[in-house]
Amino acid sequence: MTGNRNIVDEITGHRRMRRNRKADWTRRLVQENRLTVDDLIWPAFVVPGTNVVDPVAAMPGVNRLSVDKLVEAAKEAADLGIPAIATFPNIDMSLRDETGSHCLAANNLINEATRAIKKAVPNIGVITDVALDPFTNHGHDGVLRGDVIVNDETVELVAKAAVIQADAGSDIIAPSEMMDGRIGVIRRALDEAGHQNVGIMAYATKFASAFYGPYRDAIGTGGLLKGDKKTYYIDPANGTEALRDAALDVEEGADTLMVKPGLPYLDICWRIKEAFGLPVFAYQVSGEYSQIKAAALNGWIDGERVMLETLLAFKRAGCDGILSYFAMDVARHLAKKGS
């Protein structure tokens, strides 16, 4: 033995984690997870009119788009390789009522957007939500009777809306209203209407979260909402209950499962992936986006690096993909890097 005896080698038994981290090439060799454009779903806000690009104040960099502009953006998304787009409408206040009845209009804004996108950009997937909140005058996701969001009547409505959305060309129905039994009822309704190929992405675990604030601004429900959504969304304190809720969605026929919000619920992503083996998606929601943007705009964090790190964290937690308002930015970044 020469004079290289070293206390650290003795303690580590000659194992050194840093050997694999010593250079860019070693780090690339051992990298376990990678974010690619195939992981991204882009949530987009639709407004009536033409040629409208209306910034969402609470979400710097995010715009509400009229259908023509949305189609242009969907084309860019498809060209960048983004697999799917998830649309959320901000409809005229005069069309909103107690029961959200306008969700059943075949030519409402969300269905109009689906038709236009599928016609102009057939190679991008369209994912539509059937929750009633864009259509109700109280901002709740279901039918309000007295002070109760009634479950079964809401389920009946959203199943009808799902069929109408599928008729318009929607590829995947993503019900976010957390009513009991809706996955099974929607599956039956779709199949009965001949939509066996239309999938269901269950908002399997949607938590009663404060991170949705900017979204409510974006679709104009923030000022409308009376009370809160605690009687139908999951308590942020409850992980085991979330798993039971997801298990029901699996039994009822969900094709994929979603966790929402995202980053504060990575434990749920991991547990759900382990428990069911179905494809799992996380929704990095509006408040998560705005936090990063706000800090970046203040120069407090490196916005691009934080964006990429959060998305990679979803992959590490077992997610197959992420719904993110950063999707277009990330796709452009990855395209630049790859070329």
Ligand code: PBG
């Ligand atoms: C409601 C719905 C919400 C979001 C999408 N659909 C939550 C809510 O307002 O209660 C949140 C999305 C986001 O914050 O980005 N069905």
